[in-house]
Amino acid sequence: MKSVIAEDLVKTYRNGAVRALDHLSLDVEEGTVLSVLGPNGAGKTTCVRILATLLKPDSGRAMVGGIDVIKHPDKVREVIGLSGQYAAVDEILTGWDNLVMFGQLYHLGKKASIARAEELLERFSLTESAKRPIKTYSGGMRRRLDLAASLIVKPKVLFLDEPTTGLDPRGRQEMWSVIEELVKGGVTLLLTTQYLEEADQLADEIAVIDHGKVIARGTSDALKKQVGGERLEIVVESQNIAKTMEVVATISGNKATLDEGLRMISAPVSTGATALIETLRSLDSAGIHPLDVGLKRPSLDDVFLSLTGHAAEEKKEEEVATTGRRKKAKK
Amino acid sequence: MSAFKDTMIITQRQLRLLTRVPEVLIFSTIQPVMFVLLFRYVFGGSISTGQPGGYVQLLMPGIFVQTVAFTLAGTASGLAEDMKKGLIDRFRSLPISQSALVMGRTLGDSLLNIVVLAVMGIAGYVVGWRPTSGALNVAIGFIFLLLFGYALSWVGIFVGLSAKDARVVQNVSFIVTFPLTFLSNAFAPTTGMPRALQYFAEWNPVSTMVAGCRELFGLENQFGATAGSFPSENPLLTSFLYMLVIMAIFIPVSVRKYKRSAD
Ligand SMILES: Nc1ncnc2c1ncn2[C@@H]1O[C@H](COP(=O)(O)OP(=O)(O)O)[C@@H](O)[C@H]1O
Ligand SMILES: [Mg+2]
Numbered sequence: 001m002k003s004v005i006a007e008d009l010v011k012t013y014r015n016g017a018v019r020a021l022d023h024l025s026l027d028v029e030e031g032t033v034l035s036v037l038g039p040n041g042a043g044k045t046t047c048v049r050i051l052a053t054l055l056k057p058d059s060g061r062a063m064v065g066g067i068d069v070i071k072h073p074d075k076v077r078e079v080i081g082l083s084g085q086y087a088a089v090d091e092i093l094t095g096w097d098n099l100v101m102f103g104q105l106y107h108l109g110k111k112a113s114i115a116r117a118e119e120l121l122e123r124f125s126l127t128e129s130a131k132r133p134i135k136t137y138s139g140g141m142r143r144r145l146d147l148a149a150s151l152i153v154k155p156k157v158l159f160l161d162e163p164t165t166g167l168d169p170r171g172r173q174e175m176w177s178v179i180e181e182l183v184k185g186g187v188t189l190l191l192t193t194q195y196l197e198e199a200d201q202l203a204d205e206i207a208v209i210d211h212g213k214v215i216a217r218g219t220s221d222a223l224k225k226q227v228g229g230e231r232l233e234i235v236v237e238s239q240n241i242a243k244t245m246e247v248v249a250t251i252s253g254n255k256a257t258l259d260e261g262l263r264m265i266s267a268p269v270s271t272g273a274t275a276l277i278e279t280l281r282s283l284d285s286a287g288i289h290p291l292d293v294g295l296k297r298p299s300l301d302d303v304f305l306s307l308t309g310h311a312a313e314e315k316k317e318e319e320v321a322t323t324g325r326r327k328k329a330k331k
Numbered sequence: 332m333s334a335f336k337d338t339m340i341i342t343q344r345q346l347r348l349l350t351r352v353p354e355v356l357i358f359s360t361i362q363p364v365m366f367v368l369l370f371r372y373v374f375g376g377s378i379s380t381g382q383p384g385g386y387v388q389l390l391m392p393g394i395f396v397q398t399v400a401f402t403l404a405g406t407a408s409g410l411a412e413d414m415k416k417g418l419i420d421r422f423r424s425l426p427i428s429q430s431a432l433v434m435g436r437t438l439g440d441s442l443l444n445i446v447v448l449a450v451m452g453i454a455g456y457v458v459g460w461r462p463t464s465g466a467l468n469v470a471i472g473f474i475f476l477l478l479f480g481y482a483l484s485w486v487g488i489f490v491g492l493s494a495k496d497a498r499v500v501q502n503v504s505f506i507v508t509f510p511l512t513f514l515s516n517a518f519a520p521t522t523g524m525p526r527a528l529q530y531f532a533e534w535n536p537v538s539t540m541v542a543g544c545r546e547l548f549g550l551e552n553q554f555g556a557t558a559g560s561f562p563s564e565n566p567l568l569t570s571f572l573y574m575l576v577i578m579a580i581f582i583p584v585s586v587r588k589y590k591r592s593a594d
Binding site (some may be wrong): 074168 | 337347351421423424427455
């Protein structure tokens with residue numbers, strides 16, 4: 001069953017001058033993770049906000065948990081959790097205050113709200129700072145608290161908009177393990193990201209979006225295949241370059257290319273590890289000992305490049321991700 | 332029913348904010364206390380009132396009204412701040428009544444006025460303010476003031492949603508509130524103003540509020556310069572009508588604007 005379905009969503013801003021979503025369609029199978037991957041300005045936040053009932057599309061249809069988002073937003077709100085791009089918690093209040101308040105707003109009752117708040121604080125390693133105002137929290141702690149707030153009543157579908165943007169590597173790692181934990185618990189997750197490795201790490205499926213459209217989708221591996229197979233890469237001493245190029249070209253059946261600076265010879269191969277072993281054998285019998293050797297699978301950056309013809313560059317300098325604050329695009 | 336509960340939870344949040352940042356409360360009372368002292372001792376001597384008890388009797392209702400009028404700025408900038416932080420997105424994604432947030436905020440901000448007015452009242456008492464109308468009338472006077480603050484708080488919601496930047500909101504609110512409080516009978520008789528301004532001043536809701544409070548606190552309303560006009564003869568009724576009109580317009584308009592503010 002599909003837990004999330006978006007069909008032909010169109011959303012424009014400023015009377016049509018900005019087309020944030022341009023017939024975007026996607027779906028998420030129940031209990032799986034879809035990562036919406038795209039550069040800044042691609043339409044990720046707009047898409048999430050529509051699915052989370054915060055925004056009405058100009059046209060198109062969306063269902064979450066089997067409920068029509070446009071017709072029954074109040075029902076959808078009962079089954080979703082949302083953690084937006086910017087941590088949406090009350091800075092002045094403490095972590096404890098925040099979670100108890102949100103629990104009460106979910107109509108848990110005071111006692112149950114407190115119990116749930118303490119449980120979540122514990123789970124996200126925030127117990128120690130529970131009684132401190134949020135403004136004293138680090139970026140990672142804020143994001144974790146924000147995530148905790150979206151999990152107060154176990155949501156069926158969870159939306160995370162760029163959960164690690166602006167975090168340092170450690171914060172990101174922590175967030176990843178928290179998310180992986182959640183996914184094991186069986187939640188359906190739609191997660192947006194600008195980081196290719198994040199999508200690779202967390203998602204069952206990836207939808208690449210650009211200019212408000214899905215330009216490719218599939219598993220991480222399938223997307224990589226779409227770009228072409230693996231590349232064999234060998235670094236050798238200068239005097240061995242010519243001979244190595246010959247060997248590589250013969251075995252791969254493709255023209256070998258040379259990066260002179262790195263003294264790296266590479267060529268696409270279709271047989272993967274077999275080609276690697278064969279090449280090493282031939283080189284060995286020719287008395288050549290490579291300095292480095294490897295099979296490189298294309299990165300998702302390569303995927304983006306080959307899909308769009310341009311690198312995953314930012315569309316506009318409109319958002320500042322590091323401050324964790326919303327900077328309104330006023331132009 | 333659950334809408335009411337949600338509203339109460341948000342109201343609690345507004346009040347809890349105050350216990351977490353007592354500075355807000357301190358600053359929102361320091362300014363009016365300063366006004367009391369300045370007007371009482373700097374201008375008080377040069378304004379002859381012919382009122383038993385002197386200028387401070389006339390001044391205090393003016394200060395009270397001015398203080399609650401600033402609820403508009405407080406609500407507006409607080410809401411703008413929440414909008415900026417994306418906090419509103421979280422509230423909107425919760426399965427709660429969509430108007431609970433603005434309902435709770437206006438209520439919470441108005442309840443804050445109880446504390447502020449109490450501090451003002453004490454400060455006034457210290458410098459010689461003595462209402463002569465009995466406890467009941469004084470209490471009605473304060474309820475009247477709170478209601479005025481509540482009505483303006485709804486205008487604040489509208490302003491806060493319209494401007495989005497908290498600092499702009501502050502400035503806009505002050506630009507609106509300051510002239511209104513001075514183009515009135517709050518601090519000085521309107522008789523000295525040019526004729527056109529006198530008309531403006533007598534219809535100004537701040538004037539009718541001030542005149543109404545003076546009446547409730549047991550003073551003769553001698554600042555109503557244009558005697559015989561409807562607002563100066565019926566300040567309480569006029570103020571009440573103003574509040575009804577403000578709420579009748581701004582409650583639905585602000586709620587609607589809030590619900591649509593995402594698109
Ligand atoms: N409120 C808005 N007003 C005008 N333009 C907007 C607004 N929100 C987003 N946009 C524009 O819509 C496009 C998509 O934005 P967004 O969904 O935020 O992208 P992403 O989250 O992928 O960075 C961008 O060009 C952005 O500038
Ligand atoms: Mg975004």
